[in-house]
Amino acid sequence: MPLLSSFHPIVYAPKFPRTLFPITSMSIPTESPSPNAPQTQQNYPAPVSPPLPAISKQIELTRAMSASAKSSLFKLLRSDVLYEDDWLIAVNKPQGVYCESVLASVPCLLAGDSAESDSGQPVEGTNLNLPELHLANRLDRDTSGVMVITKSHKVASKLVKAFTDRDVCKTYVALCIGPAPKWERITIKSGHGRSKFGAWRVYAASDVGRALPGGSVVRDMVTSFEVLSVNGNGGFKEPSRFQKNEDNIIIVKNKAAIDVDAKKDEILVRASPWSGRTHQLRLHCQYLGISIRGDVKYEGVYEWNGRIYEGHELHAESLSFKHPVTGRPVMFQAPLPSWATQALQLSSN
Numbered sequence: 001m002p003l004l005s006s007f008h009p010i011v012y013a014p015k016f017p018r019t020l021f022p023i024t025s026m027s028i029p030t031e032s033p034s035p036n037a038p039q040t041q042q043n044y045p046a047p048v049s050p051p052l053p054a055i056s057k058q059i060e061l062t063r064a065m066s067a068s069a070k071s072s073l074f075k076l077l078r079s080d081v082l083y084e085d086d087w088l089i090a091v092n093k094p095q096g097v098y099c100e101s102v103l104a105s106v107p108c109l110l111a112g113d114s115a116e117s118d119s120g121q122p123v124e125g126t127n128l129n130l131p132e133l134h135l136a137n138r139l140d141r142d143t144s145g146v147m148v149i150t151k152s153h154k155v156a157s158k159l160v161k162a163f164t165d166r167d168v169c170k171t172y173v174a175l176c177i178g179p180a181p182k183w184e185r186i187t188i189k190s191g192h193g194r195s196k197f198g199a200w201r202v203y204a205a206s207d208v209g210r211a212l213p214g215g216s217v218v219r220d221m222v223t224s225f226e227v228l229s230v231n232g233n234g235g236f237k238e239p240s241r242f243q244k245n246e247d248n249i250i251i252v253k254n255k256a257a258i259d260v261d262a263k264k265d266e267i268l269v270r271a272s273p274w275s276g277r278t279h280q281l282r283l284h285c286q287y288l289g290i291s292i293r294g295d296v297k298y299e300g301v302y303e304w305n306g307r308i309y310e311g312h313e314l315h316a317e318s319l320s321f322k323h324p325v326t327g328r329p330v331m332f333q334a335p336l337p338s339w340a341t342q343a344l345q346l347s348s349n
Helices: 056-072 099-111 153-164 280-287 338-348
Strands: 010-012 081-084 088-093 144-150 169-178 185-194 200-203 219-230 249-251 265-273 314-322 329-333
Touching: 056 099, 081 329, 088 099, 099 144, 144 153, 144 329, 153 314, 169 280, 169 338, 185 280, 200 280, 219 280, 219 338, 265 280, 265 338
Parallel strands: 010 329, 144 314, 185 249
Antiparallel strands: 081 088, 088 144, 169 265, 169 314, 185 200, 185 219, 219 265, 314 329
16 A cells, blocks of 8 residues: 655556626416415526537437447456555546446456456355445546545545535546637636426526526536647646636626637647536536537537547546545546547647
């Protein structure tokens, strides 16, 4: 088990003003109630991001079926492990594999090859004495990168509290398509919730706390972004703890005005979510007019420069927090996927 410094975090990684439109509230029509009937009319906030594109339904279904097949055959390798000690294990999840399949493959990895059958499952009757395994964080099906799995319920509870209290720093890298941003660093604050059709949408920051159809409420959503390269011009910077950029901040009030005829660029960004909302980075990239390449659910291109993309290009680059047992600061960092290294190689060239 590696020794952890009490003074500095240890990185575990392989060597290897926009035009806005006014927002309006949407009123749910009801029949005129009788004097004794309860009042059922409810004004719900209107989302400021677009509904799901029609093309996304069939593409997402095809991707889900492909991922199910791939996940059923998935086997975690030692080369996928970024760090391991007596209490947790950090791994590099590939694109197109469900988190549950990664978790299910950990016992065979911990048991060793001697306890596996040819199918990659534990041999029946083998006493493996395996720990309780829990997912500390979840990634979308097509998001690759750092996943942490704990080896006991007690450690899992501590990490859940750290995530809830926002004591965990996360960085992601994404390849986006859209007009090159005029900003280098920016922080965006908005609301987040499900629309009446069940899709996740961006809401105005002022709507946080308001009721939504189905009984949920609009919750806060905050992300900081940093541009790494545009069309290969730029360079890689090692991930560090993001600071909220209060000098350059967008507080979402209205629908964004996106120039659909503007020149489309390839933009490599690093993002740090300050809240942990479902599809947070994908939604905020869409709102900023730089949807992630391959993310058809949130207006990302399906085809680009003659190539079809079978998943969105979003990578969980790093996780840093205080170790739930030792209390020492640690950072787990996953190697960049090929689409990110290719963009950076263009920069270096």
